[in-house]
Amino acid sequence: MIGVFDSGVGGLSVVKHLMNRFNSDIIYLGDTARLPYGTKSKDTIVKYSIQNAEFLISKDIDAIVVACNTASSFAIDELREKYDIPIFGVVEPAAKRAAEFDNICVIGTQATISSNAYLKKIRKYNNNCKIEQRACPLFVPLVESGWIDNEITYMTAKRYLFDINCGVLILGCTHYPLLKDVIRKVIPKIELIDSGEALAESLDEYKDVFQGSGSLECYTTDSKEKFAELGKMFLGKKFNGVRLTDLN
Numbered sequence: 683m684i685g686v687f688d689s690g691v692g693g694l695s696v697v698k699h700l701m702n703r704f705n706s707d708i709i710y711l712g713d714t715a716r717l718p719y720g721t722k723s724k725d726t727i728v729k730y731s732i733q734n735a736e737f738l739i740s741k742d743i744d745a746i747v748v749a750c751n752t753a754s755s756f757a758i759d760e761l762r763e764k765y766d767i768p769i770f771g772v773v774e775p776a777a778k779r780a781a782e783f784d785n786i787c788v789i790g791t792q793a794t795i796s797s798n799a800y801l802k803k804i805r806k807y808n809n810n811c812k813i814e815q816r817a818c819p820l821f822v823p824l825v826e827s828g829w830i831d832n833e834i835t836y837m838t839a840k841r842y843l844f845d846i847n848c849g850v851l852i853l854g855c856t857h858y859p860l861l862k863d864v865i866r867k868v869i870p871k872i873e874l875i876d877s878g879e880a881l882a883e884s885l886d887e888y889k890d891v892f893q894g895s896g897s898l899e900c901y902t903t904d905s906k907e908k909f910a911e912l913g914k915m916f917l918g919k920k921f922n923g924v925r926l927t928d929l930n
């Protein structure tokens with residue numbers, strides 16, 4: 683059983699790839715009551731991530747996936763130091779894949795970009811490439827409003843990205859894969875890296891842990907109904923049995 687956490691429902695975009703590749707059995711925690719993490723300080727993000735991990739570990743899981751890019755950027759080292767089960771984040775696999783290019787752009791939340799987590803990981807694999815980073819804070823509320831492909835979302839993407847001139851763009855946030863079509867309209871010729879997909883594709887050597895029968899049990903810290911409704915969009919299908927939990 684794999685424990686996956688995110689600041690909200692967005693991490694179901696990562697679950698989708700784990701399920702497609704491994705049919706994993708997943709316990710998912712979306713900390714919707716405290717979303718967004720992307721505007722918060724390192725201390726707060728680390729504190730929330732530890733509480734999320736504690737909750738999942740209490741469910742007897744074999745590994746943790748930190749689906750949230752912001753939590754992966756700030757808390758992965760602390761979590762690995764604290765717990766002795768395998769812990770996987772979304773930053774490193776996407777950074778490794780991007781490092782094959784000479785000219786890279788990373789987009790993410792304000793916190794992810796200011797952490798320089800992607801920049802540092804890309805540098806580990808490629809010391810000579812050009813790296814540009816941009817925060818796109820309006821993308822998360824747009825996606826959460828279901829505005830995936832309308833004029834306002836297009837204008838916003840254009841404002842953030844019109845002058846990007848890179849070979850590859852890392853979608854460094856759980857919500858951004860849903861904006862692929864809009865992003866491609868603004869910058870058509872760019873390669874896009876979905877950090878959840880890059881993570882799933884990096885896990886073949888842990889197949890034994892991730893392979894399962896495709897069960898999904900979801901917990902949220904706020905409205906179950908809202909979680910299920912929004913979650914459909916990220917997972918790409920309907921699902922049942924969302925439960926409410928209180929991490930305090």
Ligand code: DGL
Nearest residue numbers: 689718719720751752856
């Ligand atoms: N899940 C967050 C991420 O991937 C986006 C939403 C938030 O700001 O909490 O960075």
